[in-house]
């Protein structure tokens with residue numbers, strides 16, 4: 688199978704990390720939605736990444752839908768979302784919060800980078816920044832004193848929190864300031880020691 692998109696995208700990276708943690712091999716095609724838009728659109732009419740091209744040519748888009756299939760391919764012992772009950776509910780809550788923070792962070796980046804300077808709407812930008820900070824604080828509380836959200840080993844809540852926090856620190860350094868979320872920082876350090884995270888980490 689072929690994973691489409693650059694690891695700079697946290698949505699692409701969460702799929703890449705998940706495939707690697709599940710021990711599934713894939714080819715990586717680092718297409719950009721800016722430079723390779725026409726090619727990306729052949730796979731996803733929205734012109735977004737990630738896309739995952741399966742061996743029979745079927746194309747999956749949207750990281751959540753892709754990860755559902757990754758878990759199915761991985762099987763119950765390696766799936767990154769717990770199968771049922773409270774552990775599954777809790778993991779899905781943390782994933783939902785992590786993705787929400789990421790969406791707000793991406794909107795905050797676009798507010799700064801996609802508009803002419805005089806059209807940046809400061810109250811909206813500040814609201815987005817506040818939502819990012821409040822969401823990270825909630826994630827930090829949710830993690831609490833645990834090493835991983837997943838307990839003894841990383842689950843999908845960890846993958847999403849790590850790639851999301853890493854991305855936001857890189858793209859919004861003035862908002863996601865160093866030292867403000869020590870537990871999430873420790874989670875990233877722990878993850879960086881694993882090949883699945885280290886091999887997909889964008890260069891600084």
Ligand SMILES: N[C@@H](CCC(=O)N[C@@H](CS)C(=O)NCC(=O)O)C(=O)O
Nearest residue numbers: 696697698720735736737749750751
């Ligand atoms: N909900 C989607 C979001 C994917 C997404 O926003 N990808 C970004 C890359 S970080 C993208 O392709 N942006 C280009 C665009 O939306 O025009 C997912 O989880 O896969």
